[in-house]
Amino acid sequence: MSEAALAAAPPRARRRLGEALGGWLLSLPAALSFLLLLLLPTLAAVAMAFTDFELGLWPPAWIGLENFREMWEDRGFRQSFRNTVVYVGLVAPASVLLGLGLALLIEAGARGRALFRAVFFLPVVSLTVAMAAAWQYLLHPTIGPLNAALRNFGVAAPPAWLSSSDWVLLSLSAIGVWEQAGFNMVLFMAGLTAIPRELREAASVDGVHSAFERFRLVTWPLLGPTTLFVVTITLIRSVRVFDTVAVLTRGGPNKASEVLLYTMYTEGFTFLRLGYSAAITLVFLVIVLALMLVQTRLLDRRVHYG
């Protein structure tokens, strides 16, 4: 055996090497574009976060954690961070629950599924910046239809939705829910159709009578993976809120609607402090990565019954 095996060994080793080389060559275009388009820019942004880089000032100096110290002490940033947390805390639960409710109602209904699905999905496919103009008109304190209706119902001084610091975050959150609920609804509908009909039938033969009991025994547990995905994606999309703020309020009034990405944008592109802006981006990135980690490591195991 040994002689024959030894004689056969070199060509086999050469073939394996050739195969490995071929593999590397084939994956080279993808690897190269990943390196150039994703990895290097990300590393550059991370590196920039530890410098005082400003557009026009060269060379930038390495300042270590100075940017993060400034952020910690910056009342504007803290306000922006708090606003983002409030916004996410309002939009994520409301749009997830609303999406689930809409999906259940549309699935239960006999007619008009396609129509309702399209109606509620419309905000997702429409351009937010363009729709913001419509919202601006709807919420306008004097000529807006919402306040006109409120006045009709006897509200003497309806709030200035987008220009009062008490209401602006709530108004933006409402627009955020409107934007995201339809997307969540479509995801939940996909999850609902994946539940085997046999299970619902088994439940009713087993004595489940009411829709609520069926939801508790079958629908909700089997929607687990969908719900986890919807919650994660909604959280990430909410943290990323930017265009409604940029178009409707510019963070105002008096920073009452300043959010993370908008702060990053003004620091980087208005004040041209790219180093500080990169540090904010880094904080944002850490938040998003943490959310994804929670999904994959902790919750995923509890909702897949494999």
Add this chain to the structure above:
Amino acid sequence: MRAPDSGLLVEEAAVTLGGTPILRGVSLRVEPGEFVALLGPSGCGKTTLMRVVAGLQAPAAGRVLINGRDVTRAHPAERDVAMVFQNYALYPHLTVRQNIAVPLAMRRLNGWQRAPLLGRLFSRAERAAIAREVAAIAAPLGLSSLLERKPAQLSGGQRQRVALARAVVRRPAVFLLDEPLSNLDAALRVSTRREIVEIHRRAGAASVYVTHDQAEALTMADRIAVMQAGEILQIGSPEAIYRDPADLRVASFIGSPRINLLPAAAGEDGVLRLDGAPLPLRTPARGPVTLAVRPEDWRIAPAGLAARVAHVEFLGDHELIHLDAAGTEIVMRAEPELRVAREEALHLSFDPARALLFGADGRRLPVAEREAAHV
């Protein structure tokens, strides 16, 4: 004597889906303790009939009575039926113990007692009773050591037994099984047949078993209802269905290999003729008829129907000889000792007492042996 209003009674049930009739006025009676198999090819309406009984499909016409109570319009939960689904339909997020307990918990605990965490405090006694019953059902099925597992951690056969346990734990009046063996491998399928019959006997319910596999129906059922195109063609014991089919479709559906069909003619004298040669059989019918002979009823004889051996299949305890008799294919079941060669020409006779005769409309015709019989 049993009370006349016990068990399951289906009267003239009709179902139409999207303009296509699926059930055309089917009636069926199943006594408590009886095991009835609904047998038919796929699409014959057997599963629909079962779903009508379970309340998962509303009939367009007809009635369903369980223990004398009209449940035609009742919710499945109010019918006192239990069902084993083809794909088991176990709740994937619940353990085996919880799966089996669902039918009991749904009926004995109220909404508050079923609530998570707090509900346990208000239902100690009920939950203990349920746990005892679950354990009692699980033990004879060999599930005791698997109670804390999730369905995904079980083999197909184990899932099947969990589904059976969940169905019988409540002691339902009607026990429905929808092709429960179709997802098991061949060896397990045979051994599970007996297990299911034993579970049925212990439960004492009126059991309806849907299958397209005639071996399952013949081995398990007290009575078989042969269905085709939304109708029950015949209901009877396995022996009656096999030996005494009322319809050509029943005769050719039951039996493997298929029954042999030979075009014959009854003369003016009532004597049957095959290819012009008179047979020792007489019938009151006249004209073209179909003679049906089971593969095991053929014999090789010195004279009779001339045939040529086309192919021989050796199957261990017996062999199947495929013959060509003037263009008609005949399958004969023979002892393995019988040595015949391909292309060999021989003559066949059959047991006249076992021959079946069908008219042009597929109905069974009476047939009698002629005196002075010779083939």
